[in-house]
Amino acid sequence: MSIVQNGIDYLKGSPFEENLKGKKVGLITNVTGLTKEFDSSVSVLDELCDLTILFAPEHGIRGEAQAGEDVASYFDPYFSKKVISLYGDKRAPSLEDIKELDVLVYDIQDIGSRYYTYIYTMYLSMKVAKEADIQFIVLDRVDVLGGNHVFGHLMPEAYFSFVGMLPIPNVYGMTVGELAYFCNEELAVQADLVVVPIKGWKRGMTFEETGLPWVMPSPNIPTPETAWLYTGTCLIEGTNLSEGRGTTKPFEIIGAPFINGTKLAENLNELSLSGIKFRPVFFTPTFSKHQGEACEGVQCHVFDKEKSEPLDAVYKLLRMIQEMYPDQLEVKIPFETSPHLFFTHLAGHPYEVSMDDEELVIEFKEKRSKYLLYK
Structure with missing residues (x-):
């Protein structure tokens, strides 16, 4: 109840x-x-x-x-x-x-x-x-x-x-x-x-602790764990990688036809990212990017939510794929009529630019605190 x-x-x-x-x-x-x-x-x-x-x-x-x-x-x-x-x-x-x-x-x-x-x-x-x-x-x-x-x-x-x-x-x-x-x-x-x-x-x-029923808020957020990974893996939308749409694990599976999933998982797990492990996967999206194409990649598994950092993990994943496949990873995906790329609109910065706005985030937290209704 x-x-x-x-x-x-x-x-x-x-x-x-x-x-x-x-x-x-x-x-x-x-x-x-x-x-x-x-x-x-x-x-x-x-x-x-x-x-x-x-x-x-x-x-x-x-x-x-x-x-x-x-x-x-x-x-x-x-x-x-x-x-x-x-x-x-x-x-x-x-x-x-x-x-x-x-x-x-x-x-x-x-x-x-x-x-x-x-x-x-x-x-x-x-x-x-x-x-x-x-x-x-x-x-x-x-x-x-x-x-x-x-x-x-x-x-x-x-x-x-x-x-x-x-x-x-x-x-x-x-x-x-x-x-x-x-x-x-x-x-x-x-x-x-x-x-x-x-x-x-x-x-x-956690959502599970509320006892409330989970109703998918959109077609590709099937579980609360998906919602947590989405905080980082949504950025994959701004690339030529599949973010797992057209599979049963959207925003958990990431890959493309040019990726060796076994090698990518091995390289990512060597980074020992907190709370997240990567498993090699083989999949064929039924729609969206790489529809009908055999893909390899990784599935992100969260084993400790409080220690995991999906956004940081995705940045590291993208850098790893760029290092492994420099001529095949693309982030120059256009967005509607904007002069800026889709990745930029998602991330808040161009892919090539490293952001250092910690002070702005601290300032946001101070403003945010005035409007919190719950402890």
């Missing part, structure tokens, strides 16, 4: 119900918008208010769309509601979309990495809610990485994109509610913001 209540669970019977009763409400949500008993947030809000419209982030309301795929607006026959896409022609509701609303609600389980686009859907929607002069409510959810991990490099404004639109490190150690408060004050959004808190959660908890 779960000892933790996410915001949607705590909402029922709480004083926060008064923020919704009798109001016209729009809900930004997806497949993770569930109570711990698997009731949808849509059905919960339907009982409390006039829930008139739904908004879908990347991957869609049902979580079926692959990364980067446009999501269409449509009428959902199961919820009997119009769903407006926020991952197609636009990235936030328009003023026209919300002109009849009193409240805009956000309920999506995030995974705590800066690259994950849901937080930018929230941020941009907060700005629109401010412009429309309506309340913005975040139904808070646990940080699946645990709330104490903060590492990586800050994203410079010059490289802002929809995979990194906030001045935060790769892993920022905040729930979406805490991050909403951060954006509201530090980035001067100044929306009429309400956060319905989590109950029973402590920052040091």
Whole structure:
């Protein structure tokens, strides 16, 4: 039985119900918008208010769309509601979309990495809610990485994109509610913001310790361990290596047709990286990079999460592959219409540049501390 209540669970019977009763409400949500008993947030809000419209982030309301795929607006026959896409022609509701609303609600389980686009859907929607002069409510959810991990490099404004639109490190150690408060004050959004808190959660908890059900927040994050490795292995998206899409272990398996997996695993394990071991793998992706091609590479195995550093491990993995295959590793993958490469937008710096922004990360931690809701 779960000892933790996410915001949607705590909402029922709480004083926060008064923020919704009798109001016209729009809900930004997806497949993770569930109570711990698997009731949808849509059905919960339907009982409390006039829930008139739904908004879908990347991957869609049902979580079926692959990364980067446009999501269409449509009428959902199961919820009997119009769903407006926020991952197609636009990235936030328009003023026209919300002109009849009193409240805009956000309920999506995030995974705590800066690259994950849901937080930018929230941020941009907060700005629109401010412009429309309506309340913005975040139904808070646990940080699946645990709330104490903060590492990586800050994203410079010059490289802002929809995979990194906030001045935060790769892993920022905040729930979406805490991050909403951060954006509201530090980035001067100044929306009429309400956060319905989590109950029973402590920052040091692993996701497994919460007792909450794991619902895949996107098609290629099948487990909490994947979410942890993703903090580093997402950078592989900016290279010509497969990050394991099209296998049953996305973001755990890394490889390419030109790699000798046995030799790569041997070389990486000689580095004795804390908490992580590498196993040679042979695989053929069913879609995405190297679809239908026989690949070799490594699977990253975490045997001590608290000691492991996935981001550092991936930088070392890339340097090792560059050393072994200097003419075959490519990081010059373009990104939409940007003059900068995809790797740069993910990492917050060009591949060739070593970042030394520890002081900026310390400064971020100091700012962050003002908005933490949980101990």
